[in-house]
Amino acid sequence: MSEDAEQVRVEVSDGIAVIRLDRPRMNALNADIQRRIGDAAVLVDRRNDVAAVVLTGGEQVFAAGADIKEMVGLSYADMVRQSVVLQDTFAALAGIGKPVVAAVNGYALGGGCELALCADIRIAAEDAILGQPEIKLGIIPGAGGTQRLSRLVGPAKAKELIFTGRFVQADEALRIGLVDQVVPAAEVLPTAVAWAKQFVGGPALALRAAKQCIDTGLGVDLATGLELERTQFAGLFATEDRILGMTSFVEHGPGKARFVGR
DSSP states (O other), X not given: OOHHHHTEEEEEETTEEEEEEOOTTXXXXXXXXXXXXXXXXXXXXXXXXXXXXXXXXXXSXXXXXXXXXXXXXXXXXXXHHHHHHHHHHHHHHHTOSSOEEEEEOSEEETHHXXXXXXXXXXXXXXXXXXXXXXXXXXXXXXXXXXXXXXXXXXXXXXXHHHHHOOEEEHHHHHHHTSXXXXXXXXGHHHHHHHHHHTTTTSOHHHHHHHHHHHHHHTXXXXXXXXXHHHHHHHHGGGSHHHHHHHHHHHHHOTTOOOOOOO
16 A cells, blocks of 8 residues: 555444544645545445544644645646646535534644635634634635535634634634634544444434535525425435434434344
């Protein structure tokens, strides 16, 4: 296996896929790593033995952003092409039809912060530092930061963070909704895995439908979102899991169904 392949690994155990970034020193997201993250996202989305996904960069750093040394020599024409790869990679990650949690240790800056924004929730270490400092390079976030961050923390706070490029400590990130939980550094990955494990054996099709309704609904008007919800809701009545869930509820009470993902 190539060195670059080792820098993005997918480890599956007991229904949980861990996508692990391991590019010394700071998990800089060069073009090859971006493609490999996209490939990993497609892989875990397709695997029927994966119920939920954990995204991590390791104990010391999540990802400190794009590889600036690689980017500095790119022309406008180069970046027109590369930005498509960048957006497609992050869209693949955000589009995983399963619960995804980012386990954030250390720095999550620029593209690293945008990577965490693609997850459904973010669990951060007490010493984690997040931010979108691209403005200090004379550019703006290009992997979804202007869009996903504003939807998560609101447009005013997103503008303040992106305009200034300042770093955000974990306690503030929790307060503004940028992360969902803050724990000691040693507990970040175990906490993320524990969160993911609750979905093993769950109704995979219903989870996928719920995620699609929420994510797609954020970008459309209410009437369109409600129609999407109605369609997905009705469609789940064609699944085996719906029959198992409702029959189990009637016969044994709530929370005892064993789903099969069909």
